[in-house]
Amino acid sequence: MYGVVGAYFAYYYKSNWLKYKRSLFLIGFVILVFPKFISFNNFGTIYLCVFSFSINAIGTLFLIPYLSDFKKTKNAFIHKIVTYISLISYSMYLINLSIVKKWILNNVQIEDINSYLLIIIKYFLYWFLTIILSILIYKYFEIPTTKLREKIN
Structure with a gap:
């Protein structure tokens, strides 16, 4: 909406x-x-x-x-990151909050760390796992599926 x-x-x-x-x-x-x-x-x-x-x-x-x-910035590195994240965005949507946060991060039990530090660690771990799992889905599922679709057409 x-x-x-x-x-x-x-x-x-x-x-x-x-x-x-x-x-x-x-x-x-x-x-x-x-x-x-x-x-x-x-x-x-x-x-x-x-x-x-x-x-x-x-x-x-x-x-x-x-x-x-x-716009495309003078810094090509930032442009490449934004472009790559846009490519894996559908995989990020599939991974989303449910898999990473509910299944993985809620099972991470670290008792000896300050609660604020634990929140920061879990936050960055969430993004790290989301991006890594999204890259894997993109590389091993989305790209082969797209190639298969192009062969069929």
Whole structure:
């Protein structure tokens, strides 16, 4: 739903879409990062089950004006990273939160580490595992499937 709203504004209000891209990027970044540092003890279950999906989608929507105007930078390394992540994005969608967070990270038990440090470790481990597993799915499933489709056609 939020993507449709974003597409509408990008098409019909392109000047405002691009005019406020930095402000919206900052707001989107805050929306995405802020809930990670707040404890939702009394409100946690309903937040995680209902509101977190909409808040993450809105935060991502606010990032899009800046990212949609992202041009090839002078730094080719950053451009290659962004391009490669866009290639493995469907695999990242398949891996998503369910496999990495629910099955893998919840089973990581480290007792002797500060809880804040543990959160940081799990956060980076989540991204590391998501990217590695996505690369494997892309390389060993998506590419062969695409080649097979091209042979059939």
